[in-house]
Amino acid sequence: MTLEQERSSSRVPQVPIEDPGLGEHTWRPTDVAEAKERRAERQVAALFVVSMVCTVVFVVAYFAIDIGDNWTTFAGLGASTLVLGLSLAGALLCIGVGIIHWARKLMADKEIVEMRHPAASSDDDREATLKALDDGLQESGIARRPLIRNTLIGAVGLLGIPAVVGLRDLGPLPGDKLFSTIWEEGMLLARDVVGTPIRPSDMEIGDLINGQPIALFETDEEGEPLYEGEDLLVNKAKASIVVVRMDPSDNTPAPGRENWAVDGILCYSKICTHVGCPINLYARKTHHLLCPCHQSTFDLSDGARVVFGPAARPLPQLPLAVNEDGYLVAQSDFTEPVGPSFWERG
Template sequence: MSLEQHRPDRTPAPIEDPGLPEHTWRPTDVDEAKARRAERQVAGLFVFSMLCTVLFVVAYFTISIGDDWETFGGLGASTLALGLTFGGALLGIGVGIIQWARKLMADNEIVEMRHPAASSAEDREATLDALDQGLQESGIARRPLIRNTLIGAVGLLGIPAVVGLRDLGPLPGDKLFSTIWEEGMLLARDVVGTPIRPSDMEIGDLINGQPIALFETDEEGEPIYEGEDLLVNKAKASIVIVRMDPEDNNPAPGAENWAVDGILCFSKICTHVGCPINLYARKTHHLLCPCHQSTFDLSDGAKVVFGPAARPLPQLPLGVNEDGYLVARSDFREPVGPSFWERG
């Protein structure tokens, strides 16, 4: 067969016959029964992929990581089951596509002439025609069994990725909306954990603080919060306490009585991406985040006056207990830290 026979509806080649061997027809090209059998084989591989995907999900939820099953090579039952099923899903699609290409798609040799880097309109149109021709030669329109099973196999393949997101950790529940602050809890200096009296602060002072609960111990003298639990609660409940002239304070609506003699308390966690903040300008009452320069005016409800942060710092309502120490009157009225998808 000449090169022109291998290049239907294409421009003539510079060399009439470059020496290509005679084209050999495949059994599936000349025998429709064998083509149908190959089609069923390909579809079967895609169905096998779908089955493996379903088994992956079943194994994920039914086999615990700690299950002590006899497995090959000392691998855990969960690891082996997930690996085999997910690998089988990928293998079914891969082998199915290879068989489809080898037995059913057109196998004519195609020669593409070199062309300038900037394609002409004619070349672009020819490319689209070639793509359309390739689509037609693949037989996907004439073989709905292969098309539908391939779509099903590839579509189901996304399920393991979604299911695997569960391993990123437990769902947060309402933990994004609350901290360990509660009514009557003492404000304490960070690191040392000592409570704070209003008389301990002068106008212009800023103190980094924490809930006193993070420093408390149980009856046996062991810390109530330690390890990861301590770090998580400390990150969420960190505060800055400032004192200013009460006349400088312009409280946010609803927070008119949240200060004590000009002493205000705000979350230390930036509402942009959660960086800790403590760069305080005493004269302007501005609190600056060192990460991306978001600036909050503490004398105006901690509103954002500069930078990428989108909302004010949450404010903690303050009071004084019978011993004269600063305490929280409740938890923060809104979630601390960066915005997230469930925030209204």
């Protein structure tokens, strides 16, 4: 027989052995005794109810037991850790044991023979598979056992609560921190990295400067930085700006922003309103600012309007003025949240 003939013959389903050596089928007690069937059903439902109780215990313990409680329970483990672990484990274990008990005692129990078939199933095989799945669903008895079905749904549904509650441990809620930065009236604009203030005369038409609030470079009376560590990084990320200068005749200010520029000098947030990437790719002739992440493009001469890409909002603009020493300062904080959209943003 050639190799091609062997391959062809292997694709033909083989006839099953008439007597594979299986013994006679033994019926389970729950198959022949209705009382035992009812008892098994109640046992499965009880396991699902215990799972629900464990889930409720998890949620209550999460809020009722402080992590810093002095009393411990076992092997030096804190009460919060142990109760949360045991309650969540109990919720999952009871669902698993309940499903296994359900399958062993109540679902259909019979031997089947499966024909070998080629790897690529035919349409008939697919239809037969779907029918077998439907038959299995019917044989599981879930449709005619509402007690088991409802308690299982309740146990699995309640398991979503610990997952939601656990999200709290990802970090503190931001509160209103997303709506403001450290910019305030009279704060100097400073060059990024070096921290030197900016005069209008330092900039020529077409220039772009990456900037930060001067406060990020200042120290207190004892010479310690006002912002350092994580606090510095968070405030720097939110308050980063780009300062550009263009011919004043090219600027088309939005209504109410006629006095936000100084001799054609404009200031915008450096954080893209799409997903928060820092941007500074500037086309001097078109006044377009391009985000390198997803190519969102903003027209800085028209209120940072989005002209291309996935960003849905213009860049927030920082209103500028000049102080008595001739340096650029902010008139106020940004009048809208910086960065990408979030659900509480207007």
